[in-house]
Amino acid sequence: MGFDLAFALSSVPTILGAIGMTLSVALVSCIGAAAIGFLFDVVRRVGGFVGLTISFVIDFIRSTPLLAWLYFLYFVLPFYGIRLGSLTVGVMGLSLYYSGYLAEVFKAGIDAIPKGQSEAARALSLSRRDAVIYVIAPQMLRNIAAPLGNYFVSILKATPYLAVLAVPEMLGRAFDIASETYRYTEPLVVAGLIFLALALVISHGVKRLERRLLAVGAR
Amino acid sequence: MPMSLFEIWLGILQGLGTTLAVTAYGLVFAVPFALVFGVAQYLTRGVARLLVTGVIEFWRSSAVIILLFVFYYALPVVGVTLSALTVSAMVLGLNAGGYASQAVRAGLQALPAGQKEAGAALGLSRPAILLLIELPQALIAMSPTFVNTLIQLLKATALVSLVTLTDMTFRAKEIAQVEYNPVAIYTALLLAFFVVCYPIALAGRWLEARVAAPGSRSSGI
Amino acid sequence: MSQQSEPIVDIQGLNKWYGALHVLNDVDLTVASGACVVVCGPSGSGKSTLIRCVNGLGSYQKGTLRLAGTTLGVNARETAAARRQTGMVFQSFNLFPHLTVLSNCTLALQRVAGRSRAEAEHIAMSHLEKVRIPEKAKSYPGQLSGGQQQRVAIARALCLNPRLMLFDEPTSALDPEMIKEVLDVMVALARDGMTMICVTHEMGFAREVADQVVFMDGGCILDRAPARDFFGGSGHPRSRHFLNTVLKH
Numbered sequence: 001m002g003f004d005l006a007f008a009l010s011s012v013p014t015i016l017g018a019i020g021m022t023l024s025v026a027l028v029s030c031i032g033a034a035a036i037g038f039l040f041d042v043v044r045r046v047g048g049f050v051g052l053t054i055s056f057v058i059d060f061i062r063s064t065p066l067l068a069w070l071y072f073l074y075f076v077l078p079f080y081g082i083r084l085g086s087l088t089v090g091v092m093g094l095s096l097y098y099s100g101y102l103a104e105v106f107k108a109g110i111d112a113i114p115k116g117q118s119e120a121a122r123a124l125s126l127s128r129r130d131a132v133i134y135v136i137a138p139q140m141l142r143n144i145a146a147p148l149g150n151y152f153v154s155i156l157k158a159t160p161y162l163a164v165l166a167v168p169e170m171l172g173r174a175f176d177i178a179s180e181t182y183r184y185t186e187p188l189v190v191a192g193l194i195f196l197a198l199a200l201v202i203s204h205g206v207k208r209l210e211r212r213l214l215a216v217g218a219r
Numbered sequence: 220m221p222m223s224l225f226e227i228w229l230g231i232l233q234g235l236g237t238t239l240a241v242t243a244y245g246l247v248f249a250v251p252f253a254l255v256f257g258v259a260q261y262l263t264r265g266v267a268r269l270l271v272t273g274v275i276e277f278w279r280s281s282a283v284i285i286l287l288f289v290f291y292y293a294l295p296v297v298g299v300t301l302s303a304l305t306v307s308a309m310v311l312g313l314n315a316g317g318y319a320s321q322a323v324r325a326g327l328q329a330l331p332a333g334q335k336e337a338g339a340a341l342g343l344s345r346p347a348i349l350l351l352i353e354l355p356q357a358l359i360a361m362s363p364t365f366v367n368t369l370i371q372l373l374k375a376t377a378l379v380s381l382v383t384l385t386d387m388t389f390r391a392k393e394i395a396q397v398e399y400n401p402v403a404i405y406t407a408l409l410l411a412f413f414v415v416c417y418p419i420a421l422a423g424r425w426l427e428a429r430v431a432a433p434g435s436r437s438s439g440i
Numbered sequence: 441m442s443q444q445s446e447p448i449v450d451i452q453g454l455n456k457w458y459g460a461l462h463v464l465n466d467v468d469l470t471v472a473s474g475a476c477v478v479v480c481g482p483s484g485s486g487k488s489t490l491i492r493c494v495n496g497l498g499s500y501q502k503g504t505l506r507l508a509g510t511t512l513g514v515n516a517r518e519t520a521a522a523r524r525q526t527g528m529v530f531q532s533f534n535l536f537p538h539l540t541v542l543s544n545c546t547l548a549l550q551r552v553a554g555r556s557r558a559e560a561e562h563i564a565m566s567h568l569e570k571v572r573i574p575e576k577a578k579s580y581p582g583q584l585s586g587g588q589q590q591r592v593a594i595a596r597a598l599c600l601n602p603r604l605m606l607f608d609e610p611t612s613a614l615d616p617e618m619i620k621e622v623l624d625v626m627v628a629l630a631r632d633g634m635t636m637i638c639v640t641h642e643m644g645f646a647r648e649v650a651d652q653v654v655f656m657d658g659g660c661i662l663d664r665a666p667a668r669d670f671f672g673g674s675g676h677p678r679s680r681h682f683l684n685t686v687l688k689h
Contacts, residue, residue: 060413064416066377116533120534122497123530125523125548127551153280171282195282
């Protein structure tokens with residue numbers, strides 16, 4: 001037996017055909033996770049009972065595995081009559097799971113802005129709204145850009161979890177080939193290498209971005 | 220008669236032993252890998268460093284779920300037969316070790332150069348400086364990050380249910396086949412992991428407050 | 441009462457507590473138009489807290505504070521209008537790191553004063569020239585030395601054409617060789633007739649341009665005198681002691 005290179009190469013087009021699906025799932029999930037995470041952090045800053053509750057929710061999400069969340073959403077939502085496609089459930093699961101991490105990214109990104117910045121904005125008589133738009137938000141975005149990019153890579157590498165819900169992304173396609181041909185090694189190795197290459201290329205891009213952000217506007 | 224919530228909970232906890240066994244066995248791979256490769260990346264230059272980085276990046280940057288399947292299906296093909304437990308512990312452990320190796324290297328690099336120089340001025344050999352001066356400080360400073368990695372490893376063990384090991388996740392799926400009560404079953408599964416991971420996270424936060432690691436901004440989980 | 445004869449800042453019986461800590465204790469201070477007042481005193485004496493109250497950055501619990509004829513905090517619109525007549529320079533510069541030097545200066549001109557971009561840039565450049573740093577207009581704050589950053593911060597505060605400038609230890613975060621370039625700008629500003637309240641330990645600066653020196657300790661104003669009397673050694677024993685320590689530095 002061993003590794004059949006010709007067979008492996010023949011499986012590349014089929015698996016690579018799902019790369020668009022993989023990237024869009026990762027992108028939509030990352031946006032969803034960032035939106036929920038940002039909301040979590042904003043509400044947490046309100047403090048009080050609501051803030052404590054959100055802190056606990058974040059801790060709970062971060063203490064539980066992605067796979068368990070995918071099963072939970074996949075099997076529990078229909079129980080309450082909510083029928084969604086497995087792709088939707090998968091994106092929801094990824095968004096929810098990573099929102100707990102992105103909440104911390106936003107927290108760190110906002111806390112890293114020195115207090116003097118909003119004081120200077122007030123001393124210049126900028127309105128609160130203008131201070132947020134022109135002073136706080138741009139600095140927050142600069143602070144979170146690199147960690148957000150790193151989490152995008154993490155989310156990308158987690159998209160093959162959706163194969164468990166029979167979403168036809170790259171790992172799903174690899175398993176399709178495997179179950180048709182009874183040869184698992186080649187398609188799985190191909191899928192693995194594609195993900196590895198994607199992760200390395202994007203991580204490299206994030207690193208370069210980080211270096212550029214550090215170079216400009218360092219204080 | 221339908222199972223009570225308590226019975227479902229107990230049923231899932233029957234998988235706790237496997238979950239913890241994979242985690243502990245995984246650490247057997249993760250800890251030496253992180254130490255050896257983290258230190259090697261710190262000490263080496265040029266081609267050697269490229270090789271070390273290549274190995275680290277393979278384990279760290281691959282999608283762990285695919286790595287698990289690849290090794291589970293491919294090793295027997297090339298004549299290596301390992302138990303599902305060993306394959307799982309190795310893949311999850313080396314993936315976690317890849318992450319931890321970066322913390323080891325970053326911790327070593329973050330030390331002021333004066334530490335190494337002070338050791339040399341005392342006449343210590345390079346290995347002695349590494350073992351007695353640099354590593355202890357780096358490992359203590361990065362300990363909150365290691366706790367995070369441990370939690371990630373523990374959570375990643377849910378994947379072993381996909382390669383037939385009867386961990387908590389596997390038990391939940393088994394129970395779901397005889398009992399139509401998804402809300403109770405999957406809530407119990409989430410809670411089971413929470414009960415195991417949350418105390419570790421709290422311990423990590425306590426550690427972080429004590430060491431106040433430079434450059435680590437983790438918050439415990 | 442005409443605006444000319446009324447003092448720009450009129451503080452009566454100002455009190456502030458942080459919990460049990462009495463940080464401002466019955467402070468009275470009036471600053472006439474065109475005057476330069478230097479506030480000094482040991483750290484924790486309440487001097488920064490005091491000038492932060494003047495432009496509404498800090499709050500207080502008791503007393504009255506009239507700024508440009510308006511009692512702060514009574515009417516939101518009038519308070520905002522009065523605050524707009526002040527400019528502030530901070531110890532840590534607080535330039536916006538993501539904006540160029542020019543954009544730091546034009547931001548409030550465009551968003552607060554409603555100037556067009558061209559007008560704002562024209563005004564900003566004139567102030568950057570005044571602080572002798574127009575060539576750095578396109579640079580980012582991170583590319584500037586501390587002294588250069590502080591001069592930009594002064595230009596930024598001047599852009600809204602304030603009647604009162606507040607300086608909160610403007611040279612304390614600077615390396616010694618950069619202090620002079622900032623003080624020179626401040627001296628020129630004072631000579632131009634700008635009304636200023638400066639929290640600073642730079643006694644040379646005080647001697648040169650201050651009309652009045654105020655010495656604070658423990659939240660109280662212990663001593664206030666025209667600069668020449670203050671340095672003449674006729675003041676409160678505590679301020680003489682302070683002066684001796686600072687001048688020996």
